[in-house]
Amino acid sequence: MSSRKIKLMQGNEACVEGALYAGMKFYAGYPITPSTEIAEISAQKLPYVGGKFIQMEDEIAGIATAIGGSIAGLKSMTATSGPGFSLKQENIGYAAIAEVPLVIVNVQRGGPSTGLPTAPAQGDVMQAMWGTHGDHPVIAICPSSVKETFYETVRAFNLAEKYRMPVILLTDEVVGHMRESIEIPEPGEIEIYDRLRPETDDQNYLPYGVNDGEIVGRMAGFGEGHRYHITGLFHDETGFPSNSTKNAGVMLDHLMSKISNNTDEIITFEEYLLEDAETVVLSYGSTARSARSAVNKLRAAGHKVGMFRPITIWPFPEKQVVELSKRVKNIVVAEMNLGQLVLEVQRVVEGRTKVHHIGKANGEVVTPIDIIKKVEEVL
Amino acid sequence: MDNNQLVDQYFRKDRLPHIWCPGCGHGVIMHSIVKAIAELGWDKNDVVVVSGIGCSSRAPGYMDFNTLHTTHGRALAFATGVKLAKPHLKVIVISGDGDASAIGGNHLIHASRRNIDITTIVFNNNTYGMTGGQYSPTTPTNEFGTTAPHGNIDAPFDIANLAGAAGATYTARTTAFHMNQMTTIIKNALEHKGFSLVEAISVCPTYYGRKNKKGDAPQMMKWLKDTFIDIKVADKLPEEKRVGKLLMGEFKNVQKPEYTEEYHKIVDRLSGVK
Ligand SMILES: Cc1ncc(C[n+]2csc(CCOP(=O)(O)OP(=O)(O)O)c2C)c(N)n1
Numbered sequence: 001m002s003s004r005k006i007k008l009m010q011g012n013e014a015c016v017e018g019a020l021y022a023g024m025k026f027y028a029g030y031p032i033t034p035s036t037e038i039a040e041i042s043a044q045k046l047p048y049v050g051g052k053f054i055q056m057e058d059e060i061a062g063i064a065t066a067i068g069g070s071i072a073g074l075k076s077m078t079a080t081s082g083p084g085f086s087l088k089q090e091n092i093g094y095a096a097i098a099e100v101p102l103v104i105v106n107v108q109r110g111g112p113s114t115g116l117p118t119a120p121a122q123g124d125v126m127q128a129m130w131g132t133h134g135d136h137p138v139i140a141i142c143p144s145s146v147k148e149t150f151y152e153t154v155r156a157f158n159l160a161e162k163y164r165m166p167v168i169l170l171t172d173e174v175v176g177h178m179r180e181s182i183e184i185p186e187p188g189e190i191e192i193y194d195r196l197r198p199e200t201d202d203q204n205y206l207p208y209g210v211n212d213g214e215i216v217g218r219m220a221g222f223g224e225g226h227r228y229h230i231t232g233l234f235h236d237e238t239g240f241p242s243n244s245t246k247n248a249g250v251m252l253d254h255l256m257s258k259i260s261n262n263t264d265e266i267i268t269f270e271e272y273l274l275e276d277a278e279t280v281v282l283s284y285g286s287t288a289r290s291a292r293s294a295v296n297k298l299r300a301a302g303h304k305v306g307m308f309r310p311i312t313i314w315p316f317p318e319k320q321v322v323e324l325s326k327r328v329k330n331i332v333v334a335e336m337n338l339g340q341l342v343l344e345v346q347r348v349v350e351g352r353t354k355v356h357h358i359g360k361a362n363g364e365v366v367t368p369i370d371i372i373k374k375v376e377e378v379l
Numbered sequence: 380m381d382n383n384q385l386v387d388q389y390f391r392k393d394r395l396p397h398i399w400c401p402g403c404g405h406g407v408i409m410h411s412i413v414k415a416i417a418e419l420g421w422d423k424n425d426v427v428v429v430s431g432i433g434c435s436s437r438a439p440g441y442m443d444f445n446t447l448h449t450t451h452g453r454a455l456a457f458a459t460g461v462k463l464a465k466p467h468l469k470v471i472v473i474s475g476d477g478d479a480s481a482i483g484g485n486h487l488i489h490a491s492r493r494n495i496d497i498t499t500i501v502f503n504n505n506t507y508g509m510t511g512g513q514y515s516p517t518t519p520t521n522e523f524g525t526t527a528p529h530g531n532i533d534a535p536f537d538i539a540n541l542a543g544a545a546g547a548t549y550t551a552r553t554t555a556f557h558m559n560q561m562t563t564i565i566k567n568a569l570e571h572k573g574f575s576l577v578e579a580i581s582v583c584p585t586y587y588g589r590k591n592k593k594g595d596a597p598q599m600m601k602w603l604k605d606t607f608i609d610i611k612v613a614d615k616l617p618e619e620k621r622v623g624k625l626l627m628g629e630f631k632n633v634q635k636p637e638y639t640e641e642y643h644k645i646v647d648r649l650s651g652v653k
């Protein structure tokens with residue numbers, strides 16, 4: 001029998017547990033429903049592990065301070081919901097171009113604006129991808145359960161450290177607030193990735209120079225003996241600004257390709273009853289729970305229906321969806337918005353099969369019955 | 380230490396010359412900051428200089444420390460992260476008047492309130508230099524900027540006293556003309572435990588000077604010389620001699636619990652406890 005602790009906890013609590021498991025030592029943020037418990041539990045727990053918590057004056061400060069913590073060498077996180085996520089966008093871009101590891105949790109709620117503060121939504125899918133200005137890589141992860149929130153938070157930290165970039169954990173109110181029992185793994189059970197640091201005596205240290213066989217430059221913490229410059233301007237390997245279009249091209253290529261060259265490692269998904277499926281429900285986050293239940297009921301009624309669930313939604317599991325589109329008759333995208341991820345599915349499918357959409361943005365979840373009705377329509 | 384030694388030891392010579400216009404006051408202030416650090420003999424590896432965006436905010440790139448050029452107005456928030464994460468670091472923020480008190484005004488008052496041990500040097504040129512001379516929160520009423528072509532109707536901020544009122548435990552004002560005083564004041568601010576703010580009055584002949592007929596750089600410097608009087612001197616002057624003068628010097632210097640130390644008391648109390 002496993003000696004592991006079994007606990008009943010909320011998604012938001014599992015997020016903090018995952019972050020601590022991954023080595024989070026720094027949290028800065030500003031409270032907002034339905035993400036607030038992440039701040040509260042971080043405030044409670046971080047000092048016990050020698051970590052730091054600070055409640056800043058707003059969300060912009062929250063992410064800026066978390067970036068500062070990461071630059072000083074600590075694994076950092078900030079969490080927010082809809083309006084707060086909008087405020088953080090400029091500095092998400094900063095972390096992307098300056099290549100600073102950071103985890104940003106967005107427990108989505110109904111919008112736009114102050115919207116429906118306590119109601120669930122999945123309305124920030126496109127904001128996660130395109131919210132900040134300019135071109136930059138994005139990793140966004142959508143867990144569906146409390147347990148997955150734990151594991152995916154650990155993974156978000158690992159990816160952030162490995163690829164030196166901000167990683168977005170895009171949960172939703174249902175996942176954040178529901179309670180499920182979860183077994184917390186022992187230390188060492190899940191691999192933890194720490195950013196590569198330069199040798200202390202490296203006299204020729206280049207903060208953005210990538211060594212052979214490595215993906216990103218080695219990152220020194222401020223105060224650890226390597227004096228270097230970090231900026232949100234386009235810069236060269238030294239970290240100092242460069243206006244050259246040639247250098248900008250090289251840098252953008254590096255930023256984008258560190259992700260595009262490693263999509264197989266980054267992209268995760270779940271396939272459910274897909275082998276003989278003719279209709280696929282594509283769903284993510286808490287909506288995928290309704291989708292699973294709908295698929296089970298439709299199967300019981302004799303329909304060849306399965307589910308595809310992106311866990312990593314950015315980068316999008318393009319290869320897998322292309323593959324599906326070649327063999328199924330219908331893809332039904334179910335999500336808590338009026339049509340966001342469906343755009344990506346349509347783009348990827350390129351008309352090879354029919355793409356349908358079922359979406360709600362009124363603060364109600366998409367129910368199994370909603371999905372069953374839609375599938376029966378298109379069958 | 381003479382100037383050559385200072386440049387050799389504390390500047391990134393391969394990053395010079397700087398981008399500032401001839402006659403800009405920003406270089407003088409940067410020089411004073413570095414001189415103050417040199418006089419304190421701080422280890423360069425322990426010094427972190429953080430800036431936002433603006434002409435002034437380009438200074439860290441020239442200085443041989445751990446340097447961080449962030450987003451407009453947010454330098455204090457980034458700096459708060461660095462300082463809280465590693466409290467032994469000496470964290471200095473360089474900011475323009477717009478950077479510090481317009482877009483960054485919220486961070487300024489809250490960093491002051493927290494009394495976190497960061498020194499902020501505001502390069503106040505009374506205008507937005509980098510974007511071409513728009514009016515800023517410190518442009519005096521009735522003066523001009525490219526976005527105040529008919530005269531500015533806003534009331535200006537007094538940044539040093541704003542920070543003091545919000546809780547900063549050390550505040551001072553000095554000018555690009557009064558270099559020796561500036562170096563002393565910055566040194567005092569750097570040594571002060573808690574949030575310290577130095578409002579360093581700069582000159583922007585290119586935009587502010589031209590728009591407001593303040594003359595060229597030497598004339599603007601002369602204006603600083605003739606207009607600013609030390610608060611201690613001013614206290615002894617008769618009323619009529621204070622007309623038209625502006626105050627400089629140390630405004631506030633008190634001790635209060637410092638943020639990162641208070642946080643560490645909590646960590647010390649709890650760590651090891653389960
Ligand atoms: C979010 C954002 N808004 C506006 C700008 C444009 N901008 C760059 S610098 C600046 C003002 C700089 O003025 P100040 O802080 O007084 O510094 P100075 O250039 O005068 O030294 C502005 C408005 C920006 N970079 N980012």
Ligand code: SF4
Binds near residue numbers: 586
């Ligand atoms: S525009 Fe003004 S503040 Fe900017 S460098 Fe030129 S003189 Fe200095």
